[in-house]
Amino acid sequence: MRVEEIINDRDALNLFLKELIIRTLKLEGITPQDIEDDAPLFKEGLGLDSLDALELVVALEKNFKITIPDEHVGREAFASINALVTYVQRESKNQLNV
Amino acid sequence: MMRYDETEIIVRFQEVDEWGIAWHGHYIGWFEVGRMELLRKFDLLPRQFSAMGYIAPVVNLKCDFKEPALSGDHLVIRTTVLKPEKAALTFCFEIYRKEDQKLLAKGETTQVLMTTDGKLLYYIPNEIKDKIDSMIQYLNQP
Secondary structure (H helix, E strand, C coil): CCHHHHHHCHHHHHHHHHHHHHHHCCCCCCCHHHCCCCCCCECCCCCECHHHHHHHHHHHHHHHCCCCCCHHHHHHHCCCHHHHHHHHHHHHHHHHCC | CCCCEEEEEECCHHHECCCCEECHHHHHHHHHHHHHHHHHCCCCCHHHHHHCCEECCEEEEEEEECCCCECCCEEEEEEEECCCCCCEEEEEEEEEECCCCEEEEEEEEEEECEECCCCECCCCCHHHHHHHHHHHHHHHCC
């Protein structure tokens, strides 16, 4: 699937983002199925930390050409996988006009 | 390959433990000596960071101990910085004994950037990025 198609398909984007997180952060022993859609990505959820956030900011920029400008926006975008899917769809539409 | 900035110290009597070798925690302080000397050259000392409205807390630290340093040893601390691929600064260190050029320890520290009121920065501000670029240019000189 092309990036534009993934962005428009919420389920495909959900899986893509889970795989991106696992690959980018080298999360050993974790599969996409292990990541709950509504669980927080940081601290008590998937247990990610500040360096992980910075890695994800770069990975999202490379894959979708979208930026997460600061921690305030990051709190919204990284609240959960569902929140990240919504954020990527919304911001990508501005970038790619899909 | 990036070159290293070098600074020297002498192991003080009170820095060795009861086995007569430098206590492991002091190596981290010696890394700091090297980092400060490098930062000083580019106006990036902690108080200068603060004056710009930022702090840079260490979030990761690694150190491999190869050989013990002894009281009175003359040490060379070699410090370099990696080109940032995200909004974090990673400094790499090597500590040598000057007399026999033996590598005693090597390690690295990673710092994130925050505003002084505690917000994590996702991008390196231009005023800091310019100074980091100058530092990398300096460390790339043959």
